[in-house]
Amino acid sequence: MLDSDTETEPVSASNWSVEACIYIDLTYVILKSFFVYCMYAMDLQARSNKRKRKTKTKTSTPAEPIPELSSEILMDILVRLPVKSLLRCKAVCKAWRAVVTDPLFVRAHLQSSAARCEQNPTLVVTPHTLDSVIPYEDWPTTFSNNISFYQWQQGARMATFMHAKDFGSEFRSARHFAHCDGLVLAPTDTKLYLFNPATRESITLPDSGCGCKLTRGEAARCCCCAGLGRDSRSGEYKVVRAFYRSMDHDTTMGTDMGMEVFTVSGNGGGTWREIMDHLPYPAANWHTAVTVNGFLYWRVDGNHDKHPPWGPLHLSLADETFGITMLPDSVDPVFPNSFSLDELHGELCVGELTSEETVIIWTMPIQDEGQGLYWEQRCTVRLSGLFHPVAFLPGDRIMLSAGCSINIFDMAISKITAKYKMDRMKYQGRRARTWKNLLILNIHRYTESLVPISV
Amino acid sequence: MEVDKGKGEAEETRKVAEADRDTVTLKSSDGKLFEVSKEAAARLSTVLAGMIAGGSIDDNGTDLKQIGSEALENVVDYCNKHANSIPSAALISSSISFNTAPFKEPEEWERKFVDRLSHDALFDLVEAANFLGMERLLDVTCHKISEMMKGKSPDQIREVFNIKNDYTKEELEEIRQELAWAFYDD
Numbered sequence: 001m002l003d004s005d006t007e008t009e010p011v012s013a014s015n016w017s018v019e020a021c022i023y024i025d026l027t028y029v030i031l032k033s034f035f036v037y038c039m040y041a042m043d044l045q046a047r048s049n050k051r052k053r054k055t056k057t058k059t060s061t062p063a064e065p066i067p068e069l070s071s072e073i074l075m076d077i078l079v080r081l082p083v084k085s086l087l088r089c090k091a092v093c094k095a096w097r098a099v100v101t102d103p104l105f106v107r108a109h110l111q112s113s114a115a116r117c118e119q120n121p122t123l124v125v126t127p128h129t130l131d132s133v134i135p136y137e138d139w140p141t142t143f144s145n146n147i148s149f150y151q152w153q154q155g156a157r158m159a160t161f162m163h164a165k166d167f168g169s170e171f172r173s174a175r176h177f178a179h180c181d182g183l184v185l186a187p188t189d190t191k192l193y194l195f196n197p198a199t200r201e202s203i204t205l206p207d208s209g210c211g212c213k214l215t216r217g218e219a220a221r222c223c224c225c226a227g228l229g230r231d232s233r234s235g236e237y238k239v240v241r242a243f244y245r246s247m248d249h250d251t252t253m254g255t256d257m258g259m260e261v262f263t264v265s266g267n268g269g270g271t272w273r274e275i276m277d278h279l280p281y282p283a284a285n286w287h288t289a290v291t292v293n294g295f296l297y298w299r300v301d302g303n304h305d306k307h308p309p310w311g312p313l314h315l316s317l318a319d320e321t322f323g324i325t326m327l328p329d330s331v332d333p334v335f336p337n338s339f340s341l342d343e344l345h346g347e348l349c350v351g352e353l354t355s356e357e358t359v360i361i362w363t364m365p366i367q368d369e370g371q372g373l374y375w376e377q378r379c380t381v382r383l384s385g386l387f388h389p390v391a392f393l394p395g396d397r398i399m400l401s402a403g404c405s406i407n408i409f410d411m412a413i414s415k416i417t418a419k420y421k422m423d424r425m426k427y428q429g430r431r432a433r434t435w436k437n438l439l440i441l442n443i444h445r446y447t448e449s450l451v452p453i454s455v
Numbered sequence: 456m457e458v459d460k461g462k463g464e465a466e467e468t469r470k471v472a473e474a475d476r477d478t479v480t481l482k483s484s485d486g487k488l489f490e491v492s493k494e495a496a497a498r499l500s501t502v503l504a505g506m507i508a509g510g511s512i513d514d515n516g517t518d519l520k521q522i523g524s525e526a527l528e529n530v531v532d533y534c535n536k537h538a539n540s541i542p543s544a545a546l547i548s549s550s551i552s553f554n555t556a557p558f559k560e561p562e563e564w565e566r567k568f569v570d571r572l573s574h575d576a577l578f579d580l581v582e583a584a585n586f587l588g589m590e591r592l593l594d595v596t597c598h599k600i601s602e603m604m605k606g607k608s609p610d611q612i613r614e615v616f617n618i619k620n621d622y623t624k625e626e627l628e629e630i631r632q633e634l635a636w637a638f639y640d641d
Contacts, residue, residue, distance in 0.1 A: 091622070
């Protein structure tokens with residue numbers, strides 16, 4: 001039986017990235033000021049003819065169809081509520097439904113939700129079990145087609161159920177998921193699925209319009225690089241996938257990689273559109289992009305080029321152009337297992353495994369060109385294997401994800417002070433603590449949101 | 456703290472005197488006067504800070520026509536309590552280097568402060584905090600109201616907010632069916 005903790009799969013460990021789409025304070029402030037400004041303008045009008053609220057008048061409800069509180073304050077209250085409560089608020093009255101579905105409110109709620117998670121990170125967990133175990137498979141092809149989402153916070157004794165959906169036998173293998181603003185992209189060997197587990201919305205993305213046709217038998221070798229991110233210019237969420245324009249019939253490997261984009265919440269007509277910019281290097285197969293501030297990052301496929309660039313490939317979701325982001329000088333991109341690539345507090349993060357059995361955490365804020373100005377060395381973690389940094393915690397601690405474990409590492413005393421075995425956790429609605437044929441858990445940092453999925 | 460003051464001093468004298476004082480006098484819509492520390496008012500309210508800086512504070516009671524005496528008393532009470540219980544902003548920001556988020560959970564005393572308020576007093580206070588640009592108090596009061604809403608049914612929320620249901624039975628049924636799962640508590 002496959003052990004979920006072993007990392008002998010052809011997929012490098014670093015791809016179990018835990019992404020946090022936390023936007024910086026500034027965005028929140030700007031948005032809020034704008035919000036307040038708009039509401040204030042509206043409110044001045046309302047104030048002038050609003051009658052004074054008094055306890056006595058409360059009985060005369062028929063003449064009071066609008067809420068007593070100004071819309072500005074109402075929004076300030078509603079942004080603090082969890083998604084489930086807000087969905088219920090839709091049934092309060094038409095005005096409230098209009099507030100909850102307003103894109104400006106959805107954005108403000110997301111910022112508030114992200115700010116709360118900043119204090120105590122929330123994780124979304126999807127356990128992947130196998131229907132049966134076939135020995136000696138490179139990567140199993142018997143994945144359960146039931147995709148479920150659970151939410152967990154440090155200290156909680158149970159992971160709470162969010163959403164589950166069964167896809168019959170549509171796919172055979174699931175890949176690394178991606179998270180952005182409450183949306184979860186689930187790439188599989190055949191289909192791409194997009195979820196908002198908090199609102200329980202989901203879609204199956206249409207099949208690709210590009211690429212050479214591969215039979216189902218060959219599908220395991222077709223390209224499966226995908227990514228999800230937010231175009232910060234248009235505010236649209238975009239799913240990107242790679243395809244091969246041709247195939248080498250001797251090796252049955254794809255050649256000449258291209259990429260295509262699907263706009264989730266726009267007027268794109270619900271179809272894939274090929275990205276016109278030339279892809280300088282092919283992305284590594286099966287990898288799901290790390291998303292930071294409107295850019296997607298993939299490791300470059302080392303097999304396809306004798307001189308790979310010194311860093312990952314990036315795609316600007318706004319310009320739909322590619323580029324290379326340089327790694328810190330000490331990180332050698334030729335050895336894919338020598339570094340991890342993640343998103344950490346809205347910055348690109350590299351974990352460098354050194355020969356001294358320590359991991360150096362580097363971060364870089366991402367600017368408009370997808371290239372930050374500098375790599376900053378944030379801390380050194382004395383652990384002998386790679387992991388994924390999830391979040392910095394107050395008190396000089398860092399949350400790490402490795403295999404099925406979530407660990408809290410205290411940098412001051414250089415020790416793991418708490419270890420959570422996510423595969424032995426109590427999951428809401430399940431009697432057993434153990435999972436039959438559990439292969440791996442998809443664990444991501446998560447921000448609950450109302451972001452709609454519409455095609 | 457309520458004070459009674461006579462009018463009649465010359466504008467110039469008042470302004471000079473005002474600059475020297477370390478409190479400001481605020482006047483509620485129903486004419487009651489409250490005194491609050493100038494330092495706390497300037498720190499906690501952007502509107503009062505602007506008025507103090509701009510010299511538009513009236514020594515005989517700055518008119519706040521939009522705020523009733525009960526709400527203003529709570530505002531002043533909050534300012535005075537806040538001046539005693541909260542470390543300076545610089546201290547807070549330096550202790551949590553990674554926490555750039557503007558959201559902060561209410562402190563224990565702030566919870567108690569809003570918990571003791573009646574429903575109406577709370578709603579009046581949130582309006583007052585908003586009017587005076589008191590971000591922290593607005594945060595605390597909004598947090599309290601949002602806590603009151605958690606786990607409540609749409610019917611109960613309508614009652615709290617004094618809202619009329621403008622849906623037809625059919626429309627409501629449609630929403631309930633679409634989001635049936637969200638109407639159950641865990």
